[in-house]
Amino acid sequence: MHNELKLFPREIKGQMSERTQKLLKIYYQTLSSVDNEFPYWYSRKYFELDNEVAAVRRAQALKEAFSHLTAVIFPGELIVMQKTMHYRGSFAMPWLSEGYFMSKEDEFYQASLKRGSTSADQHSKMGSGGGNVTKSFGKVVSIAGKFGIREEEMPALLELARMWYGKSVDDLGNKYEKMVPGYDCKEKIMRSLVCMFDSGYTLPQGREVINYYYPLQYGFDGLIKIASDKMSEVAGFANGDGMVGMNRLYNYQAIKLVLEGVQAWILNYAKEAKRLEHIENDLDQKQEYQEIYENLQWIAYHPPRSFKEALQLCWTLHIAVLNEDAISGLSLGRLGQVLYPYYENDLRNGKIIEEQVIELLELQRLKFTCVDCFASMGVVGGVLSGNTFNNLSIGGTDKDGRDASNTLEMLMLEAGIRCPTPQPTLSLLYDDKLDDEFLLKAVQSVKTGTGYPAFMNNRVAMEFLLEQYRNENMNIEEARAWSIGGCLETSPCSWMPLKINSDPKTYYIPGGSGQPTSVGVHFVSLPKVLELVLFDGVDQRTSESVLEKHNRKLNSYDELLATFKDYFSKIVELLVRCNNIQHDIWRKNNMAIFNSLLKPDCLSKGHLINELGYRYNATFNIETTGTINLINSLASLKKNIYDEKRMTLDELKWAIKNNCGYKTAESINSYSLMDQVKIADTEGVTRRELEHFEEIHSLLMKAPKYGNSEEYVDSILKDWEDWFTGMCRNYQSLYGHPLYACQISVSTHGAMGAVTSATPDGRLAGTTFADGSLSAYPGTDKNGPFALMNSATCFDHSRSQNTQLNFKLHPMAIAGNSGSKKLLELIRGYMRRGGFHLQFNVVDTNMLKDAQKHPENYRDLLVRVAGFTQYWVEIGKNIQDEVIARTEYGEM
Amino acid sequence: MKNKTQYHYRDTLNYAPVDVVKGIDLITKSLVKADDLAPPEYELLPKCKFCKHFSSGANSNYKGSCLGFAKPFLAYPDMIAKTCSSYIKNEHE
Structure with missing residues (x-):
């Protein structure tokens, strides 16, 4: 019976305003919806402008699209505008990629399948609940596994997509990446899911911090004037730059056009607010429409005058950037510090009170939660779990190195407690200088079970930034401006001098100043590479020969490790070259214009992102998944095969090929190790064989495991980290800068686990990998949280853009004030040891099991996955199983 | 009436x-x-299907052409035309 389980609720629960509650209720009933407006007008204009300069052509298309979006305002909203007409809307961008949303029989889809760009779609799982449209019904067609589009719009979308065939970044990039020697091997790598995604056409931007400064300071009219003045100034001058100096004229023209487009979009909303005011009978609602009209009419031209206008403008800018390109992880940065001057002014002048601010922040949370990104099933389901990672950072230090937290950030925490929603998730930039009251408020938020804020180490991030951006002259003051981009990507930012209204003071506000920080080589599966090493380059799932045979006998641990590094390096080199080409095509035809003009120093230099207009450009990375399964596997191989010779390599390979005598995870529809089922001796194997499998599997499971403060395995992790973080720097991005390591799993540990055979650490075929990069494999950390922290900090975290450690705590473990203080001490302890990131799921595992059985009772249940918070019902089963299986600490 | x-x-x-x-x-x-x-x-x-400049497609109920601008282009009946500068309501609507 469903109510037989004793379920422990979370200790802290907030109460949102009635208005927010009503709007959230609508959200709970809303389907992810797609429409054609943006791609229609964009394509129409683009194809009219043959031979126009690329940046201007794109800008004209963007202007056309923005200015034709239908404005829809929902009753009760105070912060208005959304990506499309729908409450939770998005749209296809066939100029980036078009094959993945065609029907499976379509030749374009089949072409994508062959080159591996849709392989991840087949192994990604989308939660079937919430707003996901996983099946067609009535007049709604399910598209890309998650979204619903009206059947009346589908034929036109397909027609638009066909117009882009051979011209999209995906297609054009593919044409040129084929010229890279060994390209066939790259296709095999993608098809076998050794790597989960290409980078240049999937989500080419994001995992970065937006910069709201220029429109806040100058307003749209001011910026249009700057662009116009600059055009007069630079027209016909190369300025000593014979390559791209002349482009400045076209770039400023492009900037001006896109600004005009976004301005028209805002004005369309203002017009709609005015129309609604006229037809509205309720006087309060009428008044609200009037205020919305006035605010929009003002910010369409001028810098904002109040907190509310500034908040509205920041939201508008945010979704304008999101509409410009396919983006996940466009972070708000330290919005509480950006908006503080407006908040302080309004409070001082009696224009606003705290409760109003909290309600506005709740409404802003709801707006962000509605943000969808239309991308392939593999990207949206396999990586993002439906989230779009609009991350809000709080805390950190100011320009002078002092505690930067403020009372508005306290209210942001409060809004997050009262209105628990997946977005924006919160990231606390931890520094020892931060005030205890602020930190305890954050702990209170963690206890709601939303998983936010996550805690990131200010000092470690700054060390990473100073090293990575040394060649671009980053200094300590600038390093202090950083924020998290995406779920936990350390991103470079800058201090901008803001003046508001008649206030004589200059406020230095932080804002993003770097390119996307998680592009380049996406998610290489380390356990899958190990599988290729053990089986001489052959994928055990497909039997395809992915890499050239290494022809080594792997007679020693050193030989095994050297072979692993060789294979890994070959894969990385090939992927770097192919993805550099994809991004190069992107920058030639699909460059960011709106996002560029927001980032220093594009406006002053006259160069957009594609011409190194950003202040920081050394932002490309190499991402890995399954670190801990690799480390545990290496420890097991070392122990069982080489040091103690408990089995031969051939015996191990035989066991792996036969999944150690277990059924496949898919056949039993569970992706957690603890649920796996053994084959019976009636199913084609002998009893003796089964005993042998059991014996081998037991040895694999007993081998030393990461997370227990054990030197044997921790030293393997340290060696790996030292090598991996160093080797990344041997590769260059298309912008001529060295790459760095990025170690987060997002949701890839589900899809990539699904295609990987059993591993030498005892993990069985098809089951999900350990999450993050430093979370223990479920059930293998036996010595408590401090032992896990010891293992996790055995190497220098500042050599990587990030690391990721997730804890699951039973609500009872941190109950009451003493529990809060204990949790804070745990966080402090980890940060002081040099750990970069720590986050918590405060949840009773029994509740999760119940939610899996009875999803209808848990529409609002939130869990922390890996760097993001999501509704339980919108997560795929393989990730749900992994979250359930995570070790739950019942006491600290 | x-x-x-x-x-x-x-x-x-x-x-x-x-x-x-x-x-x-x-x-x-x-x-x-x-x-x-x-x-x-x-x-x-305002939608294309209510516009004078919309011409229905021969092979699909859901596709047609827009003749309201200098160059004809794909259009579909259900497209909202609230922001379209060429929209002219059909008299019979």
């Missing part, structure tokens, strides 16, 4: 589309189905 045509909610100006199947009636504030009939007094939402 001529009876006023009753349109589907999704073809009226008093409908805010929450998603592809439902929306909010901006007058009553209630959640309504996109394909339900709206009250007869609700004003028509």
Whole structure:
């Protein structure tokens, strides 16, 4: 019976305003919806402008699209505008990629399948609940596994997509990446899911911090004037730059056009607010429409005058950037510090009170939660779990190195407690200088079970930034401006001098100043590479020969490790070259214009992102998944095969090929190790064989495991980290800068686990990998949280853009004030040891099991996955199983 | 007196589309189905299918052409034309 389980609720629960509650209720009933407006007008204009300069052509298309979006305002909203007409809307961008949303029989889809760009779609799982449209019904067609589009719009979308065939970044990039020697091997790598995604056409931007400064300071009219003045100034001058100096004229023209487009979009909303005011009978609602009209009419031209206008403008800018390109992880940065001057002014002048601010922040949370990104099933389901990672950072230090937290950030925490929603998730930039009251408020938020804020180490991030951006002259003051981009990507930012209204003071506000920080080589599966090493380059799932045979006998641990590094390096080199080409095509035809003009120093230099207009450009990375399964596997191989010779390599390979005598995870529809089922001796194997499998599997499971403060395995992790973080720097991005390591799993540990055979650490075929990069494999950390922290900090975290450690705590473990203080001490302890990131799921595992059985009772249940918070019902089963299986600490 | 045509909610100006199947009636504030009939007094939402410049396609009910600008281009009946500078309502609508 469903109510037989004793379920422990979370200790802290907030109460949102009635208005927010009503709007959230609508959200709970809303389907992810797609429409054609943006791609229609964009394509129409683009194809009219043959031979126009690329940046201007794109800008004209963007202007056309923005200015034709239908404005829809929902009753009760105070912060208005959304990506499309729908409450939770998005749209296809066939100029980036078009094959993945065609029907499976379509030749374009089949072409994508062959080159591996849709392989991840087949192994990604989308939660079937919430707003996901996983099946067609009535007049709604399910598209890309998650979204619903009206059947009346589908034929036109397909027609638009066909117009882009051979011209999209995906297609054009593919044409040129084929010229890279060994390209066939790259296709095999993608098809076998050794790597989960290409980078240049999937989500080419994001995992970065937006910069709201220029429109806040100058307003749209001011910026249009700057662009116009600059055009007069630079027209016909190369300025000593014979390559791209002349482009400045076209770039400023492009900037001006896109600004005009976004301005028209805002004005369309203002017009709609005015129309609604006229037809509205309720006087309060009428008044609200009037205020919305006035605010929009003002910010369409001028810098904002109040907190509310500034908040509205920041939201508008945010979704304008999101509409410009396919983006996940466009972070708000330290919005509480950006908006503080407006908040302080309004409070001082009696224009606003705290409760109003909290309600506005709740409404802003709801707006962000509605943000969808239309991308392939593999990207949206396999990586993002439906989230779009609009991350809000709080805390950190100011320009002078002092505690930067403020009372508005306290209210942001409060809004997050009262209105628990997946977005924006919160990231606390931890520094020892931060005030205890602020930190305890954050702990209170963690206890709601939303998983936010996550805690990131200010000092470690700054060390990473100073090293990575040394060649671009980053200094300590600038390093202090950083924020998290995406779920936990350390991103470079800058201090901008803001003046508001008649206030004589200059406020230095932080804002993003770097390119996307998680592009380049996406998610290489380390356990899958190990599988290729053990089986001489052959994928055990497909039997395809992915890499050239290494022809080594792997007679020693050193030989095994050297072979692993060789294979890994070959894969990385090939992927770097192919993805550099994809991004190069992107920058030639699909460059960011709106996002560029927001980032220093594009406006002053006259160069957009594609011409190194950003202040920081050394932002490309190499991402890995399954670190801990690799480390545990290496420890097991070392122990069982080489040091103690408990089995031969051939015996191990035989066991792996036969999944150690277990059924496949898919056949039993569970992706957690603890649920796996053994084959019976009636199913084609002998009893003796089964005993042998059991014996081998037991040895694999007993081998030393990461997370227990054990030197044997921790030293393997340290060696790996030292090598991996160093080797990344041997590769260059298309912008001529060295790459760095990025170690987060997002949701890839589900899809990539699904295609990987059993591993030498005892993990069985098809089951999900350990999450993050430093979370223990479920059930293998036996010595408590401090032992896990010891293992996790055995190497220098500042050599990587990030690391990721997730804890699951039973609500009872941190109950009451003493529990809060204990949790804070745990966080402090980890940060002081040099750990970069720590986050918590405060949840009773029994509740999760119940939610899996009875999803209808848990529409609002939130869990922390890996760097993001999501509704339980919108997560795929393989990730749900992994979250359930995570070790739950019942006491600290 | 001529009876006023009753349109589907999704073809009226008093409908805010929450998603592809439902929306909010901006007058009553209630959640309504996109394909339900709206009250007869609700004003028509400009869409290509109501525009003089729209030419239906021969092979598909859901595709046609827009002849309202210098160069003809793909169009589809259900496309909202509220922001289109060339929209001219068909007389019979």
